[in-house]
Structure formats: C-alpha cells, structure tokens
Amino acid sequence: MLIKQVTTGPPNKTLKGHKLAVIMPLISEPGFFDDLKSEFPDLEIVVHKLAWGQSAAPFPESEWADVTIILTFNTLPKPEEAPKLQYVQLLSAGANHILDNPLFKDTDITFCTANGVHGPQISEWIISTYLAFEHHIPDFLDRQKEARWDRGESLSNIEDAVSKTVGILGYGSIGRQTARVATAIGMKVHAYTLHPRPTPESRRDDSWTPAGLGDPNGIFPTKWFSGGSKEDLHKFLGSGLDLLVVATPLTNNTQHLLAAPEFKVLADAKPGRTFLSNIARGPVVETDDLIEALETGLIRGAALDVTDPEPLPDGHKLWTAKNVIVTPHVSGASTSYSKRVLAILEYNLKRLSEGQELTNKINRKEGY
Incomplete structure (x- = not known):
C-alpha cells in the first residue's frame, strides 16, 4: 500500500507534534540543536551520532513510531515502522543510494537532498x-x-x-x-x-x-x-x-x-x-x-x-x-560540510513551520 505524506499545510510555527531524528557523524556546530529548539520550541529532537566512517547505525525500532522528520545518510526505517514520517533530509547531494529503498520507492514521503553543500x-x-x-x-x-x-x-x-x-x-x-x-x-x-x-x-x-x-x-x-x-x-x-x-x-x-x-x-x-x-x-x-x-x-x-x-x-x-x-572520492570534503547540511535542515524546517513547499525535493520520476 502506498503511504502518502505531505509536508505542506497550515502554519505550525513551533512544530508542535513533530519529532526529529538526527543520525549523522561530524556534528561540528555546538549549540545548533539548542538554537533549533529555541526557534521551534515544540520540536522534539533525538540525536544519534555516528562514528567516523560509519554510514548506518542501529536505531531503536520503538523510537521510529512517532518520528516525523529524519536527518540521515542511509539509516531509514521500514515504512510500517514510521507511520507518522513526513520528511527525510538526506546528508548527501546524490540520492542513488536510496532509490530502491521501500521508504522511498513505496511511499510519497518527501525526500530532500543536501544539494548545495558541495x-x-x-x-x-x-x-x-x-x-x-x-x-x-x-x-x-x-x-x-x-x-x-x-x-x-x-x-x-x-x-x-x-x-x-x-x-x-x-x-x-x-x-x-x-x-x-x-x-x-x-x-x-x-x-x-x-x-x-x-x-x-x-x-x-x-x-x-x-x-x-x-x-x-x-x-x-x-x-x-x-x-x-x-x-x-x-x-x-x-x-x-x-x-x-x-x-x-x-x-x-x-x-x-x-x-x-x-x-x-x-x-x-x-x-x-x-x-x-x-x-x-x-x-x-x-x-x-x-x-x-x-x-x-x-x-x-x-x-x-x-x-x-x-x-x-x-x-x-x-x-x-x-x-x-x-583522488579517492574526496572532492566533497570540507570542514563546512556539517554546517551547510544543518543550514539546509533549518531552512526546510522553517518552510515546514510556515506550511511551504520544501527545497531540494527529489523528483521520484527522474531520481534526483
């Protein structure tokens, strides 16, 4: 069954009812999530920091149930594990690694890339x-x-x-x-x-x-x-x-x-x-x-x-x-990478809170 989620609607300035799961390495912006909570006081945030070089991490299945937003590279729930999920923000500018994932392929959940960080x-x-x-x-x-x-x-x-x-x-x-x-x-x-x-x-x-x-x-x-x-x-x-x-x-x-x-x-x-x-x-x-x-x-x-x-x-x-x-796939490396990814997340959360369309949305037909 196709799970359909939307990210536009009436304004929700405090993001009440939303839970953000952050699954990423190199969170190099101290205070970012505190500032995010100040901007969106009703947003619940859980952070699972990956070790350097670790692309995926185990995530407690029980926590997926009320997650509405994910920031991740490729750690994703099964569609039935996250019934409230609305928006996935990828850490990568490319999306080829998730195109066959059931959460992308079999739902209408909004996926956004980190287009612009590189x-x-x-x-x-x-x-x-x-x-x-x-x-x-x-x-x-x-x-x-x-x-x-x-x-x-x-x-x-x-x-x-x-x-x-x-x-x-x-x-x-x-x-x-x-x-x-x-x-x-x-x-x-x-x-x-x-x-x-x-x-x-x-x-x-x-x-x-x-x-x-x-x-x-x-x-x-x-x-x-x-x-x-x-x-x-x-x-x-x-x-x-x-x-x-x-x-x-x-x-x-x-x-x-x-x-x-x-x-x-x-x-x-x-x-x-x-x-x-x-x-x-x-x-x-x-x-x-x-x-x-x-x-x-x-x-x-x-x-x-x-x-x-x-x-x-x-x-x-x-x-x-x-x-x-x-060179060994290093052209995208930068000490500013984490800062830019989090800026995209914040920008899209702002748009979500205002009921606007998110930026960097993946076109499912074209795969990017």
Missing part, C-alpha cells in the same frame, strides 16, 4: 585539478621529491584558462558554482541540462545554495544545451570544449553516458584538447573507453574523483593511464 569545495577541486594539469604541477611535485630543478619543456606548453571553454554536463548546484569560478578566471561556460532552459525564468534555480555563491539566475553560461537523446548530448560535446565537467546524477539513463562515441565527438570538435573532470559518479563514464581515449590522445587528460570500479583496486589501468589525476 558547490564551493567541489568547484575548487575541479578548477584546481584542471589548472594543476595545465601548469604541470604533478610533474613539478615529482621533480621536487627528487630535489631536481628542471623546467623541462614546460615553459613552451603551459596554457592558462583565459578564453577557454568549460562544458558543464549537469547544471545543478555544483555546476553553477563551477561556472561562477570558471567565469572569474576568464573561461566561457556551456551548460547542459536535461530539460530546455530557453527563457531567463527557466534558467533560475531555487534550490539551496550558500549566500552569494552559485548561479541562481543562470547568468554565466554563454550557451545552453539540453535534451535526453544522444544527438542532443553530442551537440553539446561537439561545441568545442577545453574542459568537460561531469556533474550529472547517476540514474539508469546516465549509466555509461560517456563512452567511445562521445570521446570521438569531443575529439572531432577539438582534437586531443578536451580535459575531462568527473566528480559525479564513476559509472557515468565507461572506464575502458576512457582509458582508450586517454592512451590514444583523443582527449587531453582527466581528473577523476570518482571511478568505476570504486574503490579503484590495486593494479587497475587507471592508476597508470596517461595524463590522469585520481
């Missing part, structure tokens, strides 16, 4: 790894370890980013902050979205973002591309990209979205010039085809914070592939 730090990772590659920083670090003062051929082939074009595949919060940073260093931005954005209003994004950051009004792209077909994707990839940022969610439709045909399109438009940056999920890119494109020079290089498989096993070809920077 934009600052991941955009820094994207731009810093791209610039590090273009300025040969990995090579110079190797020479430093050898105590060797050697410029090599670097002075003749270092390229700066001015007037280069970055294509952002998935123009969400990470893509929008990347566009802001890229524009600041003189790059042009091409944006790709699933749905058309032909008007200024359609290019707006009302999801949560830190104040003054991102691109809420969609002003940075010089060109917009959209669509769900290979033909649509190839128009975007063929637009002359120096840097391709993969920032699309992992869904059934984006599995191996980038494979040999797509690398050929990139190379046809700009032979051997495109640098690929993947901060989305490893399976969005077909790994063997990526290695082939790197080794044959179809693309210039790659920075990968996510891989397929992940973790990347010892001896895998990606470790030694030509012109690759690999």
Whole structure:
C-alpha cells in the first residue's frame, strides 16, 4: 500500500507534534540543536551520532513510531515502522543510494537532498585539478621529491584558462558554482541540462545554495544545451570544449553516458584538447573507453574523483593511464560540510513551520 505524506499545510510555527531524528557523524556546530529548539520550541529532537566512517547505525525500532522528520545518510526505517514520517533530509547531494529503498520507492514521503553543500569545495577541486594539469604541477611535485630543478619543456606548453571553454554536463548546484569560478578566471561556460532552459525564468534555480555563491539566475553560461537523446548530448560535446565537467546524477539513463562515441565527438570538435573532470559518479563514464581515449590522445587528460570500479583496486589501468589525476572520492570534503547540511535542515524546517513547499525535493520520476 502506498503511504502518502505531505509536508505542506497550515502554519505550525513551533512544530508542535513533530519529532526529529538526527543520525549523522561530524556534528561540528555546538549549540545548533539548542538554537533549533529555541526557534521551534515544540520540536522534539533525538540525536544519534555516528562514528567516523560509519554510514548506518542501529536505531531503536520503538523510537521510529512517532518520528516525523529524519536527518540521515542511509539509516531509514521500514515504512510500517514510521507511520507518522513526513520528511527525510538526506546528508548527501546524490540520492542513488536510496532509490530502491521501500521508504522511498513505496511511499510519497518527501525526500530532500543536501544539494548545495558541495558547490564551493567541489568547484575548487575541479578548477584546481584542471589548472594543476595545465601548469604541470604533478610533474613539478615529482621533480621536487627528487630535489631536481628542471623546467623541462614546460615553459613552451603551459596554457592558462583565459578564453577557454568549460562544458558543464549537469547544471545543478555544483555546476553553477563551477561556472561562477570558471567565469572569474576568464573561461566561457556551456551548460547542459536535461530539460530546455530557453527563457531567463527557466534558467533560475531555487534550490539551496550558500549566500552569494552559485548561479541562481543562470547568468554565466554563454550557451545552453539540453535534451535526453544522444544527438542532443553530442551537440553539446561537439561545441568545442577545453574542459568537460561531469556533474550529472547517476540514474539508469546516465549509466555509461560517456563512452567511445562521445570521446570521438569531443575529439572531432577539438582534437586531443578536451580535459575531462568527473566528480559525479564513476559509472557515468565507461572506464575502458576512457582509458582508450586517454592512451590514444583523443582527449587531453582527466581528473577523476570518482571511478568505476570504486574503490579503484590495486593494479587497475587507471592508476597508470596517461595524463590522469585520481583522488579517492574526496572532492566533497570540507570542514563546512556539517554546517551547510544543518543550514539546509533549518531552512526546510522553517518552510515546514510556515506550511511551504520544501527545497531540494527529489523528483521520484527522474531520481534526483
């Protein structure tokens, strides 16, 4: 039976009748929940802090019965255990790990992502790894370890980013902050979205973002591309990209979205010039085809914070592939992560108390 819950309705300023279960590590904001109680005096709060590296924790079944709100990564009750549940706030910006969970799949309970928490730090990772590659920083670090003062051929082939074009595949919060940073260093931005954005209003994004950051009004792209077909994707990839940022969610439709045909399109438009940056999920890119494109020079290089498989096993070809920077899924790490997640929670609790629609709601049809 489909359990239907709603999060809009008459105002409930004190959140009377609501119980919040917090299940997360790294609660680094002392006094946050005391302040939350001051803002919503009738809200009951229970906190279960996880150990570092622990993604799920046992939760007393008896406590689920009157929980109406959960802040969690993947610790979720069975639908019948939480009959009053209305709203689940995920700690992650992605939702692929809960799409098959019965609480998501078999109910209409509102799930919201932490979309917006990653934009600052991941955009820094994207731009810093791209610039590090273009300025040969990995090579110079190797020479430093050898105590060797050697410029090599670097002075003749270092390229700066001015007037280069970055294509952002998935123009969400990470893509929008990347566009802001890229524009600041003189790059042009091409944006790709699933749905058309032909008007200024359609290019707006009302999801949560830190104040003054991102691109809420969609002003940075010089060109917009959209669509769900290979033909649509190839128009975007063929637009002359120096840097391709993969920032699309992992869904059934984006599995191996980038494979040999797509690398050929990139190379046809700009032979051997495109640098690929993947901060989305490893399976969005077909790994063997990526290695082939790197080794044959179809693309210039790659920075990968996510891989397929992940973790990347010892001896895998990606470790030694030509012109690759690999990091172990750390681009989203930041000492401000907890602060931003809790800010999203507080923002949505405020909207809930006012009877308004919550932000960052997951679209069940599209899976993000």
